[in-house]
Amino acid sequence: MHLEKTRRRGSELEDAILDAAWQVLIELGYAGFTYEAIAARAGTSRPVLYRRWPQRDDLLLATLTRFWWSKPVELPDTGSLRDDVIGFLRNANSARAHILTMISVQLMDYFRASGTNFSELRDKLRVQNRPNSLETMLTRAVERGELPDRPRPDRVVSLPFDLLRHEMLMTMRPVPDDVITGIVDEVWLPLLNS
Numbered sequence: 001m002h003l004e005k006t007r008r009r010g011s012e013l014e015d016a017i018l019d020a021a022w023q024v025l026i027e028l029g030y031a032g033f034t035y036e037a038i039a040a041r042a043g044t045s046r047p048v049l050y051r052r053w054p055q056r057d058d059l060l061l062a063t064l065t066r067f068w069w070s071k072p073v074e075l076p077d078t079g080s081l082r083d084d085v086i087g088f089l090r091n092a093n094s095a096r097a098h099i100l101t102m103i104s105v106q107l108m109d110y111f112r113a114s115g116t117n118f119s120e121l122r123d124k125l126r127v128q129n130r131p132n133s134l135e136t137m138l139t140r141a142v143e144r145g146e147l148p149d150r151p152r153p154d155r156v157v158s159l160p161f162d163l164l165r166h167e168m169l170m171t172m173r174p175v176p177d178d179v180i181t182g183i184v185d186e187v188w189l190p191l192l193n194s
Helices: 010-028 035-042 046-052 056-069 081-106 108-114 118-125 133-144 159-171 177-192
Strands: none
Touching: 010 035, 010 046, 010 056, 010 081, 035 046, 035 056, 046 056, 056 081, 056 108, 056 118, 081 108, 081 133, 081 159, 081 177, 108 118, 133 159, 159 177
């Protein structure tokens, strides 16, 4: 009996390509993130990839969007800013610590080749005009009366996650819980209330 292989199309094919691209990126880094390697891993041809993503960076952005930014970190809503932020940082720590350090290393060649950095890449991938998690938690805290309604610099708002990410990158491992609570209790909340 002869079984004919069915041809993948549309979203099924795109899913297979992006799955393959993610695996190639994780295993080989940006230097190995080639149309040839991805097409071979996906079981398709290079022209199929070129039709969808004419530039390698287009494929990289699609891959990162699918596997990084499309899976947001769970945002707690406990009724307390402190508990929300600690819960959010714990969720980010458990969901992203390993992958953040690995991706940061794997993308170094991309940053060198493109002359960009992680911040610029994040801005390309971020959904525009949508508040980030920390902005959402601050808005809720203001609505509950925990904080006065006043403008806060973006750098202050993003500080807890920036410090968490810094710890991850400096230690190349998940951040201990006492460091997370220290970021919130000893740095961020006093800064917000000053």
